[in-house]
Amino acid sequence: MPVNIIVEQVKREVALYAGMTHGGKLHTVLDDQNQRYAVVFVPESADERPSYVITLARIVDDYIVIDEDGAIDKPLHQALMVNANIPLEQIILAYQGETTPAVEEQ
Numbered sequence: 001m002p003v004n005i006i007v008e009q010v011k012r013e014v015a016l017y018a019g020m021t022h023g024g025k026l027h028t029v030l031d032d033q034n035q036r037y038a039v040v041f042v043p044e045s046a047d048e049r050p051s052y053v054i055t056l057a058r059i060v061d062d063y064i065v066i067d068e069d070g071a072i073d074k075p076l077h078q079a080l081m082v083n084a085n086i087p088l089e090q091i092i093l094a095y096q097g098e099t100t101p102a103v104e105e106q
Contacts, residue, residue: 009084014037063092065092069093
């Protein structure tokens, strides 16, 4: 799958996590220049701060590297496989210790 299509699929899936949730709001952060895409949880109450990253993915060559994936309903790698038909071989679950030579250098 070409990198530009991978990028668009990752952006689309990450953006779907945005919205209101129990106790706060999920914000999408899309950084096309560095090819990093995230979801950040911001609590409603100042007493519950700080905010934190729920999901963080980046593109390295033709791999999707998922550095963080705290999504409860459907993890990002599952969403990418089911909704975007991206094979698991193109998804690196870095938060579980997976790596490839190309990713180790980045």
